[in-house]
Amino acid sequence: MSLDERIITQAILEEYFEKFKSSLDLDVAIIGGGPSGLTAARLLAADGFNVALFERKLSLGGGMWGGGMTWNIIVVQEESVHLLTDVGVPVKRYKDNYFTADAVAATTTLASAACLAGAKVFNCMSVEDVVLREEDGIKRVTGIVINSSPVEMAGLHVDPVVLASKYLIEATGHAVEVLHTLVRKNDVRLNTPSGGIEGEQSMWAEVAETNTVKNTQEIFPGLYVAGMAANASYGSYRMGPIFGGMLLSGEKVAADIAAKLRG
Numbered sequence: 674m675s676l677d678e679r680i681i682t683q684a685i686l687e688e689y690f691e692k693f694k695s696s697l698d699l700d701v702a703i704i705g706g707g708p709s710g711l712t713a714a715r716l717l718a719a720d721g722f723n724v725a726l727f728e729r730k731l732s733l734g735g736g737m738w739g740g741g742m743t744w745n746i747i748v749v750q751e752e753s754v755h756l757l758t759d760v761g762v763p764v765k766r767y768k769d770n771y772f773t774a775d776a777v778a779a780t781t782t783l784a785s786a787a788c789l790a791g792a793k794v795f796n797c798m799s800v801e802d803v804v805l806r807e808e809d810g811i812k813r814v815t816g817i818v819i820n821s822s823p824v825e826m827a828g829l830h831v832d833p834v835v836l837a838s839k840y841l842i843e844a845t846g847h848a849v850e851v852l853h854t855l856v857r858k859n860d861v862r863l864n865t866p867s868g869g870i871e872g873e874q875s876m877w878a879e880v881a882e883t884n885t886v887k888n889t890q891e892i893f894p895g896l897y898v899a900g901m902a903a904n905a906s907y908g909s910y911r912m913g914p915i916f917g918g919m920l921l922s923g924e925k926v927a928a929d930i931a932a933k934l935r936g
């Protein structure tokens with residue numbers, strides 16, 4: 674059978690822009706495709722919400738590929754094991770509350786599960802800002818401002834485009850990039866003790882893991898923080914290559930937003 678290169682191009686064009694068009698009015702926009710963002714994306718999409726995830730890099734998975742220091746095994750604790758086994762990641766008990774999984778199997782499977790659940794993934798896409806609205810004196814984020822990562826990396830002066838979303842999840846990891854932009858550009862107060870971004874503290878795995886879930890919350894009207902971004906926002910510790918808190922944070926933010934969306 675003959676193959677026409679123009680039809681290959683046309684297929685990509687039409688399918689991609691169909692996906693993009695169906696993301697103009699999202700229920701949830703997830704910024705960052707690490708373990709917390711991927712877990713939230715899978716659960717919200719499986720619940721039937723219109724969900725898209727935006728990841729700067731070509732590959733999904735954030736900081737989970739390399740386990741600890743490139744030794745590509747991750748550790749998770751018992752209460753989070755279901756978030757791996759539910760999607761088919763083999764998990765082994767190492768001892769007591771310490772379970773291990775292959776980092777590559779975990780990363781690729783979480784990414785695949787999010788896509789197959791119906792989350793629309795836009796990789797190679799950077800979120801550079803948010804849309805802000807004020808009503809009755811209350812400011813709220815109502816969308817994301819996105820640009821192509823190659824445009825961003827090349828430093829080209831090309832304007833971004835905008836998608837609306839009822840809720841945003843900042844799951845960008847240690848840097849909490851979007852929240853920093855929100856605070857830098859606008860006169861806003863966050864739902865944190867100081868009203869600003871508290872900043873991440875040094876290593877204390879046990880406290881950090883508990884706090885990752887506790888700190889997963891709406892930090893500004895319309896904007897939730899999840900995963901490492903939650904700890905960095907609320908001033909908690911880092912935890913090293915244990916990923917249960919990230920998975921549980923994704924599960925919590927999905928449940929909280931689903932409850933809000935259902936009213």
Ligand code: 48H
Binds near residue numbers: 727730798913916
């Ligand atoms: C689009 C963006 C943008 C942007 C960043 O870092 P991640 O893996 O995030 P988490 O919170 O799900 O997981 C954290 C975990 O990997 C980790 O770092 C741990 C446990 N550290 C412990 C320690 O002690 O060090 O993924 C975030 C993703 C990345 O893929 C970024 O490329 C992406 O977000 N991202 N995508 N627009 N503006 N900023």
